[in-house]
Amino acid sequence: MTIIQLIEEADRCVKCALCLPHCPTYQLVKNEAASPRGRIALMQAWLQDELPSNAQLYQHLDSCLMCRSCEGACPSGVKYGVLMDGVRRHRWQSWGRLARLRSRLLLMLLSNRRLPIVVRPLLHLYQMSSVSTLFRGWLPSWLKRVESMLPQLTAIKAIQPNYPTTQTQKRRVILFTGCISQLVEREVHQAAITLLNHLGCDVVIPDSQCCCGAMHRHAGDSSAAARLMVQNRAHLSDESFDALLFMASGCGAELAEQGGFSQPVRDISDYLLQLDWPDDLELQPLNARVVIHEPCSMFYGRFDRQAVPLLLQKIPQLQTVMFNNAPLCCGAAGSYMLTQSEMSHQLQRLKVEAVKKLQPDILVTTNTGCALQLRSGLREAGLNVEVLHPLQLIARQLSVT
Ligand code: SF4
Ligand code: SF4
Known part of the structure; x- marks a missing residue:
């Protein structure tokens, strides 16, 4: 404009x-x-x-x-x-060159798709060793906060480009895995692949995809955002696929609004709901109370907000509670949690107070940044609440008879 x-x-x-x-x-x-x-x-x-x-x-x-x-x-x-x-x-x-360079370096760090390949195994080792306990007290406060955001990383293998279904194949989909989620949400990607394969979908994950560019656009670097979207379009746009599926609603909103892909951009929870679930695919009961957090991007992306609660209803005995203070952002907001850390922290504390009143065993959210922010806030408040993507919960309860 x-x-x-x-x-x-x-x-x-x-x-x-x-x-x-x-x-x-x-x-x-x-x-x-x-x-x-x-x-x-x-x-x-x-x-x-x-x-x-x-x-x-x-x-x-x-x-x-x-x-x-x-x-x-x-x-x-x-x-x-x-x-x-x-x-x-x-x-x-x-801005002058120096200011642009500073901003670009932060964005490059956060959106790099290759960096997690090196960093993730190191972080896994760090979490598994006693070094983490020894060092925690010495870390500067910002690094302590970053550390507290991390989920327990597993030794899960790097994601491959192709996952054909062993069921009667009905559909083919492309999975958008983006950038930072390569580091912190590989378990979510694995859960998505497992579920899609069980439901008769071949899954393709092109390694040539890149960050959706939302962080760059919101920071004002619109040319970098446009470049990233051009790359994604070149490697992911293919009408022979049923859908381009996203797991993080923040990326999904960016892909849907700015992408112009040949196939529909779909929220994976919504997509899974519309597939035929075979009779031999049962979900184990789980007696737990789950709070469903709705990221802001679910609203402005205009995605179906009923998809996650309906999907979770497939788990017998699960008690779900909608987290009904939607206008109150958790304060993650892409790079905001780092660039505006004080305001972000205050919003995080308010959100955690609201979660505390609902007394959940588990909190589910569909956005990577929200998961990081809420996990760190809940830990800081001393609350033992697991933070998961809804697909992780569904995949955990999966049993094929
Ligand atoms: S709702 Fe807010 S943005 Fe819209 S017209 Fe009123 S003051 Fe302006
Ligand atoms: S923080 Fe306030 S002004 Fe900014 S987008 Fe959210 S509601 Fe609008």
Whole structure:
């Protein structure tokens, strides 16, 4: 969008304030500049050269999570996400080389698909050895926080490109595995492959796929985001496949909104639900209380929010509870948990307090960042709640008679 188009979009805001109760940052600090209405006013003034670029302005804009909860509440239909992306893009273009390089290095680190191949075995060894207990006390607080986000990594093998089903093959799908999830969600990928294979799907995971680019776009580096999507389109777009399936809803929303793929982009939970489950495929009962956390990306991606609860209903005896404080983002929001760590931490604590009241044994969520954030928050609060992707829970209970 050009500056004129961005100003026109911002002018659609009638300053009614109906979005304010839906904004997590405004709810937290009760400051107009940390609300959607306030940020839109700041963007208008900045775009029209009525406000200089300075650290305070940037802080107000950067403290936005891009959860887009405000969009759903806006009667004027202001496209807040497009607006903020556009403003951050113009800001990125106004930066000097050093500032761009710093931001690019962080994004490269977070979105690198190769790095987990080296890092994951090392982290697994670290978790298994007594070194982790010895070192924990010496780690700086930010590294302690990163460490507490990690799930228990298993010695699971690297994911291969092809997993043909041994059942009567009915469908072929491509699985999107993205970037950071290669490090922390390989167990989720394995669960997805197991379930899809059991339900008669051949699974293809092209290694040439890359990060979806959402983090880059939200940071303002729209050319890097576009480059990544072009690469994904070149390697994943194929109408001979039934669907391009995603497991992380944040990536899914980016692929669905920006992708332009030949085959439909589908949430894997929703897709699994629509398959025929053979009679000999039973799920073992589980007597546990599971809280279902809905990531913000499930809302703005407009994915079917009933899919996960319906899928979990297939496990006999499982008690599921919807986590009903949707407008309150957990504070993960891509790289936000690192770049805005104080605000992220406060939102995390609020979310954990709300989880605590529901007394779950297990919490399920469909987004990688939310899983990392909630796991670390629950550990910090001393709560023994396992955080899983719903597919992991289903695959665990799988038994074929
Ligand atoms: S995107 Fe989320 S954090 Fe940002 S203004 Fe909207 S509701 Fe608030
Ligand atoms: S609800 Fe929409 S129109 Fe009203 S203040 Fe918020 S962004 Fe502006």
